[in-house]
Amino acid sequence: MLRDVSLSVEPGEAVVVTGGNGSGKSTLLRIAAGLSKPSAGTVSRPRSVGWLPERFPSGVRLSARDYLRHQAAVRGVPVRWDLVEALGFVGDPDAPMATLSKGNTQKIALVQALTARDLLVLDEPWSGLDVAAASALRAFLASTTAAVLVTDHHGHDLPGARELPLGATSTGxxxxxxxxxxxxxxxxxxxxxxxxxxxxxxxxxxxxxxxxxxxxxxxxxxxxxxxxxxx
Amino acid sequence: MVTALVRYLLADVLRTQRWLPPLLLFGAVLAMLNSSDAGPPLSAYAGTCVFVYPVAVWLTIVIATAEDPVRRTVTVATAGWWRVHAAVATLSALAALFVALLATLAPVLTQPRPYPLSVIAIGFAALLVCGLTGVGVGVLCARPVVTQHGWSVLLAVALVFAAFLFGQVPPIGNVLGALGHDRGIPTALTTSAVCALALTIGGTWLARTLGPRRA
CATH class of the missing domain: 3.30.70.100 (Alpha-Beta Plaits)
Structure with a gap:
């Protein structure tokens, strides 16, 4: 699916992976996040990795508060409630996440990923976000000291980001x-x-x-x- | 980190309520076995061991698959494949311990026969070993080793029956035989404990190895 890809993302740097459907964007991100093993080649990644899947599941019974609390405890860091607020989360943080709207679920999933210190791997982070949340996310990604690797289908502007086009199609x-x-x-x-x-x-x-x-x-x-x- | 993971998995699985059917079934079986005279204590414990094993398999599959595959990727990115599967095995072992404790105490509290401490200890050890065997089998039947739920169920049922098909062989048959005849119990328990640990560690290793290839 992917061949001859060489990529290094430095701390504080952002790389946007672009390409058509099936060009291997998600595969590359899953390898970078340590979820999938490449059939050939090597990957080195820092300790603290945050991963946002393209579609966070909708049927989670845990509440947003419990989910973020437990995930932060696994990382050994405090919960970033400031980020939850900055992204404009509206909804009951104590109700099961299954009752949240798609956008609000996405915000919780994002906060979970953005809690990581060293590498943020975000698959279509803008999907489902309103304009205010999208600009809050952009501001966060522009200021973070972590390495950032994102895919983007919609041409969102990420200042200072490097683009990595994937796939054989010319970028027409x-x-x-x-x-x-x-x-x-x-x-x-x-x-x-x-x-x-x-x-x-x-x-x-x-x-x-x-x-x-x-x-x-x-x-x-x-x-x-x-x-x-x-x- | 593994402790935090175990807490997270426990909170998550408790919310799903999928643990309820196996525990209800087990409660019903315990009540049935102890409603009248259960017979000599050791063979009564042997009878309970038969049920602790499949209940532990079921609970382990529930614990291993409580997170859907996508949410599991999030947890794996946070903690790594090893720690996630170690936490699944640890929580399943704790569940098996809980079930074994219930099964040990139920006859002590309900049966008119005397249950000396040594017999209770042997019964508890046997129940725990059978439960741990169930954990190992459950890990082998669950994601990411077996990715489809239907196959998980079929394989689990097959492995549960296989343990009883071949008579007094480890890890379950030998324990039942030893308890039933009150003969060679320490040897049987040691052999089976080693088998149960090997199954659990091997299953966890397999899950950790297959996970990144199937995610």
Whole structure:
């Protein structure tokens, strides 16, 4: 699944792993967190590791307070209630976690992971977070002295972070167009277009990232309508 | 760290209430065995040993799988594979100890026959050894060694019956035989204790080895 990956994350540094579905982002993170053993190669990691899974389970019977207390006790550190508040947790900390909303469960899972001192491995930490919590998380990750390794599907900005693209696909931009019709040959002839395929009366166009703005301007001038832009 | 882990696993498993069926079943069996004359103390203890073993297997599987696989990854990242599985085995052994204590005291409190201290001690040791064997078997039947619940149940049932199929062989059959005939009890208990420890440590090692390959 993963081959020839060499990565080192220094304390205080953040690395964002990007790539399409199935490109091995989660596998890389699980190896970094010490959950999976790579079939070849070596990993060295510091003592205190925090791990946030992509989807924290929803049926936990323990309360948020008990869960954080026990996890902190296993680490031998105090519970970071300040982080719980900074992330804007609303909900009953003494009710079973199963009764919390997805966003609030994610916040508890995050606090659990952010309690680690040396290495934070976070799989899609922004998913399910509201805007305020997302910016609180960004501020925390920017100021922490731990090494940070995250995956991100949504292009959240993490200041000073290094990007590690995974997978064979070029980091192209996919533009979905409507009202293309007979203009398809002209669209595919534009500079920077990697491929253009007709989808109904529209088209799906893959563009080199550096040319995406020119291509967008050109297709709009041609009279096409832009449905979505993804990268 | 392992103590904190054991506390966490205990708090978690108590919340799931999955420990209730095996303990209820065991309580019912204890009540049934002791409702009338249970016979000579040592063979009465042998009868209870038969049930302590599968109940310990069941409780161990409950303890090992109380955390779902995803939450287990969080705990493993925090504490490491070794410590997590050592904590599972420790908590299961404590559960087996609890069950063995109940089973030791129940006839003492309910039976009209005299239960001298030496007999109680032998009974307790035998029950504990059978319980620990159950812990070892349970660890072998649970995640991450066996990842699917259906197979866990089938394997556990097969291993429970296998212990009784071959007559007086360790780790269960020899203890039952020795207690029943009041003959060679120390040897049988020592042999079985070694087997139980080997099963538990081996199962924990296997879980620790297979865990990172299957996570």
């Amino acid at each position: 931009v996919v533009i979905e167009l409507a009202r293309v019709g007979a203009l398809l040959p002209e669209v595919s002839a534009l500079e920077g277009v990697l491929s253009a395929a007709a989808v109904g009366s529209g088209a799906r166009v893959e563009v080199v990232a550096t040319h995406s703005d020119q291509v967008l301007a050109s297709v709009l001038r041609l009279g096409c309508s832009v449905r979505s832009v993804r990268w």
